[in-house]
Amino acid sequence: MQKPPLSSLSPEAVSQSLSQAPQRSVLDNGVRVVTEYIPYVRSISIGVWVTSGSKDDPPSQKGISHFLEHMFFKGTARRDAFQIAHSLESLGGKLNAFTGKDVTCYYARILDEHLQVAVDVLSDILANSVFAPEEIEREKGVVTEEIRDLQDSPDELVHELFVQSLYEPHPMGFSTLGEEQTVSHLCRDELLRHKERFYNAENIVIAAAGNVEHDKMVEVSMANFHFPQVPASPNSPPLPPPALKIKQIKKEISQVHLCLGRQACPYQAPQRYPLLVLDTLLGTGMSSRLFQNIREKLGLAYSVYSYLQLFGQTGLFGVYLATDPAKLPKAVELILDEFVTIKKDGLTKEELYFTKSKLKGNLVL
Incomplete structure (x- = not known):
């Protein structure tokens, strides 16, 4: 039965309709379906999330998860590569994917009337x-x-080196893209085995947000996604303990690109909340301490910020800076001073209030 448009509902009914919490179901084969119904939009975003990424790459096959993601767009029994790309773009929609450390996601955004096509x-x-x-x-x-x-992109490469330093020799430290040598030796049988091992029902989450009701998304998921049920894959090896490391690469460029930081907690750990506050206070936006003290007051850098990445098994907290080599020692000194000051003095009540307010606003927006 079709629901009435929002314009025909009372204010109380509209408020109730707009405040529906995300819903979750588990299909018979173990695939999880999560939706957030947003009836006042005309679009739907759908993501098929695989709880596997570059941390699952064998050392001799670095980059296989990312390469496999690429190959899913290169042709099926029904569609060639162009037809895959054209299928949603011709409707004004989008189709893409990305590979991370511990997830791979295939996603589409379309008008609600094109749900079945997506x-x-x-x-x-x-x-x-x-x-x-x-x-x-x-x-x-x-x-x-x-x-x-x-x-060739030092501002991106430095983050790869940072993660590598934090986790090597653990697969969490592998580059998601892999290495030229390992990628060049990948073969079809290896890709199929990797798919069979990780693209199974237990590792799949189908998430949708927009003008689609939960029951409808469950219905189309049951009818279309038939991931096999196989035994769970072995857990990743234990992470290395934190250790002080310095890694440098020399390039003929005018600036130094720096990352410094440490391992942090997994995304489900309760410590993630104070870490989010710390990240927001220290290096998020133009009002952050690092931006004000290093860029605005002393002009030591154009780009400086902190960031927090949380994964299933671990996390990382880092600070990025790009500056002239002559200014690097002073800039690093100021970054470390901020860590010491926060550890020693904490936050004032006013700072805590405004940082929380900023963080909540960022999350909503």
């Missing part, structure tokens, strides 16, 4: 991709250029 395309690429040998060889060239592009 689900059909997503389910088709994840179930029926053919991994044609000629496409694999062609894509190796694409990913190789992506790796080289990273190497």
Whole structure:
């Protein structure tokens, strides 16, 4: 039964309709479906999340998770690569994917009337991709250029080196893109084995937000996504203990790009809340301590910020800075001084209030 438009509802009914909490169901095969119904929009965003990423890459196959993600867009039994791209773009929608340390996501954004098209395309690429040998060889060239592009971008490369230093030799320290040598040796059988091992019902979360009711999303998920049920994959090896490390790479450029920080808590740990407050106070936005003290007051850098990344097994807290080599010692001294000051003096009540307010606003916006 079709719901009446919001314009025909009372203010109380509208308020109730707009405040629906996310809903969660588990399908018979173990796939989890999570939705947030937002009836006042005309669009739907859908993500098929796989709880596997570059941390699951074998050392001899670094980059296989990311490469596999690319290959899901290179042709199925029903669609070639162009038809996959054209299927949603021709409707004004978007289709894309990304690979992280411990997740891979395939997502679409479409008008609500095109829900079935998006689900059909997503389910088709994840179930029926053919991994044609000629496409694999062609894509190796694409990913190789992506790796080289990273190497030529010091502001991005420094974050890779930072994560590598925190976690090596653990797979969490592997580059998501992999290495030219490991990518060049990937073969079709290895891709299929990796898919079989990790693309199973237990590792899948289907998330949708927008003008789609939960029961409808459950219905189309049951009808279209048929991920196999297989035994759980072994857990990742234990993480290395925190240790002081310094890693440097020299490049013929005018600035120094620096990351400093340490391991942090996983995303489900209660410590994530004070860490979010710390990150917001220290290095988020133009009013943050680092921005004010290093850029605004002393002009030591153009770009300086802190950041927090939380994963299933671990996390990291870091500070990024780009500056002239001659200014680096003073800038690092000021960053470390801020850590010492916060540890020694904490936050004032006023700082805590405004930082919480800023954080809440950022989360909502």
